[in-house]
Amino acid sequence: MFAQGKPHNTTFLMTDSPRAPRKVPTRKDFPAPLIEATEYIAAGRLAKAEPILRRYVEQNPGDVNGIRLLGELGLQLGALQDAENLLQRAVELAPDYHAARYAYANALYKRHRYEDAIAQLDQLLAQEANNPGWLTLKAACLVEINEHAQAVPLFETILEHYPQFRQAQLSYGHALRAVGRSEQSVAAYEAAAEQIDGAGEAFWSLANLKTYRFTDAQLTSIEQLLGDKQCPYRDYYHLLFALGKAREDRGEYEAAMAAYVKGNQVRGKSVPWQAETFHHDTRELMAFFDEALIARQRGSGCESPDPIFVVGLPRAGSTLIEQILASHSQVEGTAELADIIALARKISGKRRRDDPSKYPSALADMDAQTLRELGESYISSTAVQRMTDAPFFIDKMPNNFSHIGLIHLILPNAKIIDARRHPMDCCFSGYKQLFASGQGFSYGMDRIGNYYRDYVDLMDHWDRVLPGRVLRVQYEKMVDDTEAQVRRLLDYCGLPFEEQCLAFHETQRTVRTASSEQVRQPIYRSGMGQWEPFSRWLDPLRQALGPVLERYPEK
Structure with missing residues (x-):
């Protein structure tokens, strides 16, 4: 298994460009182990995919497809250094393999090496200047080095030509949120949520504003998506956390807790912790x-x-x-x-x-x-x-x-x-x-x-x-x-x-954490005691905390 990387709080997660959708592997395209591994990845069973890919790459050290897949899996598992090394190797073996270089840039981005990531993306953009996926990741890197004056217009240009590019909508929403343009941020997230595919992250982004309240229609959409047996793994856990927040805001604590428990169970399987x-x-x-x-x-x-x-x-x-x-x-x-x-x-x-x-x-x-x-x-x-x-x-x-x-x-x-x-x-x-x-x-x-x-x-x-x-x-x-x-x-x-x-x-500055909207309000007491309505379901937490709780006796 990959070693668990140190935790990071990354704002953007890049996916494929709409102009270069990921091709579903077939037996004609890839060897059987790679097909098996991609099927496990699609099902969210990352721990099953990892040994298959690692064994394949050990036996086929020159196969850039296997190296790339193993590197991208490392990104998902949080093993960022391993992922970077693998993807760098793929690029060295096949300098014209654009998907590998894009994944390598994503690894550099996740490791907070934004200028290095931009250098890789500029090499790609020299070949295809208007590729929206590459431009979106570059804009995300610019956000992280506080170059919002360049990043926000770049997102707007991308969306002008590709209004259905969900990842650009999401990343645009994240950038707007960071600089305090809250209403526009909400509009970007809502536009992403209205798209047919990949709405889970958009709904969670709305929930993660902490101040947003879902409508009945939105809540129905979330539950319908969760009820779809074909719901992609990544959408599934995003929707569960969004559902928990929506139910909690309505005072429906048992339903909220059920969603949070399920969300943690699902997400925890792909984010190991020792x-x-x-x-x-x-x-x-x-x-x-x-x-x-x-x-x-x-x-x-x-x-x-x-x-x-x-x-x-x-x-x-x-x-x-x-x-x-x-x-x-x-x-x-x-x-x-x-x-x-x-x-x-x-x-x-x-x-x-x-x-x-x-x-x-x-x-x-x-x-x-x-x-x-x-x-x-x-x-x-x-x-x-x-x-x-x-x-x-x-x-x-x-x-x-x-x-x-x-x-x-x-x-x-x-x-x-x-x-x-x-x-x-x-x-x-x-x-x-x-x-x-x-x-x-x-x-x-x-x-x-x-x-x-x-x-x-x-x-x-x-x-x-x-x-x-x-x-x-x-x-x-x-x-x-x-x-x-x-x-x-x-x-x-x-x-x-x-x-x-x-x-x-009242301070106008970039804030890139989950509390961005909350710290733009006067200080308030409602953040204290939020666990209390859920108290009867939190015994496992009390037991894990043990003697620490003695410093904070319950009322």
């Missing part, structure tokens, strides 16, 4: 980063104070913290950046999925200059995300909580903020959330409960070995006494108080 592995890795980090290691490496790293890291779990209030800070004149909001995770992977030295990892142990032998160079490489690689002259910027990758030790060693002057939310609210909100890719820990109550426990244990460890290094911001306290918490937040960052930080909902 809780034992994460638990082991967490304990390894705690054992390695002790007081002695911290003391021995004191004074190392890059002195830049620019980054402000916001870590925690998704749906814990990190976007609210980001929006407050980004409202300050000296702070720029960027996105959930994968650069620290990429550095950890580089340090691990793994070339194949089964190779032993040298992270974090390799850090013990690094001298001050090497640690400084690692910090400088982070500052350099994130420069593409910075659009203003503000001295500070925010990196909101939640999963960076695992890498606080690394951050401390290579960027000793960076600020680190832990966004914390009541475990039942946080975990249930994550359980209801369909992520674009990664975050495999969220698709099961036991998964996310155990993950939350490991997160709390690790954050407690950082507090012990790096006292005062991390500021914890409790979401409920931010809601109850916003001004006091905002002042506390700014004091920690060494920033003077500015009134616009209290009027954060």
Whole structure:
């Protein structure tokens, strides 16, 4: 099985161009193993397809069709580095194989290497300048490097010529949502939902606005699509999560819970997660980063104070913290950046999925200059995300909580903020959330409960070995006494108080997370206790959270 990639929160997922629909393989076109694997993939049985493709590629190392299919499967499974290596190999073997180069560009996109992806797409576009699929992925890359002024018109040009290109409609909606053009974003999603094929992601995109309410007619359409035995796997799980949100908004909690449970069961099968592995890795980090290691490496790293890291779990209030800070004149909001995770992977030295990892142990032998160079490489690689002259910027990758030790060693002057939310609210909100890719820990109550426990244990460890290094911001306290918490937040960052930080909902900026519409409203209390109507079905979550709940006694 592919090794599970680090979680990513990708905004766009590219599919085939309308001018180049995927050809259904036949025995005449492909060998039998490839046909069998594609049938498993079409049915959503990715774990069945993977060993067939891997064995075939091992036996036929020059077959670019097999390599491409295995690489694309890796993208679906979240094994992004394996996928990139495979697809790069396919392109090297067959430079004119456009489908392989397009898939390679998609892998680079998913690995947050947007400029490299654009370089591959420009090679394709030099051959066919108006290919809408390639143009759409290029526009998606431009969005991710904050070049919305180029991306939005490009989407509009594509849709002018291909109004039925659903993926372009969806990606256009995502871009409009990110820049706060909410009504136009809704219109784009609704147009995508009205198309016959692939409506699942469009309905989920509407639900994911959090503020959208489905009509009776739309709800009927969702249920009819779910009842179709020919409903594609990808549409199916998107529709289930959309149905859960629609039912919850109507107060129909049992029906909503049934949809959420089914959605997690279905999606969880194709997004594997090894809780034992994460638990082991967490304990390894705690054992390695002790007081002695911290003391021995004191004074190392890059002195830049620019980054402000916001870590925690998704749906814990990190976007609210980001929006407050980004409202300050000296702070720029960027996105959930994968650069620290990429550095950890580089340090691990793994070339194949089964190779032993040298992270974090390799850090013990690094001298001050090497640690400084690692910090400088982070500052350099994130420069593409910075659009203003503000001295500070925010990196909101939640999963960076695992890498606080690394951050401390290579960027000793960076600020680190832990966004914390009541475990039942946080975990249930994550359980209801369909992520674009990664975050495999969220698709099961036991998964996310155990993950939350490991997160709390690790954050407690950082507090012990790096006292005062991390500021914890409790979401409920931010809601109850916003001004006091905002002042506390700014004091920690060494920033003077500015009134616009209290009027954060008025700040015009790009927001590319599920909370984009919520942080454009004044702060509200309705986000607390959302799990309570579902309480009688959440015993598995309570059991997984275990002693963590003792810190938050139920009323």
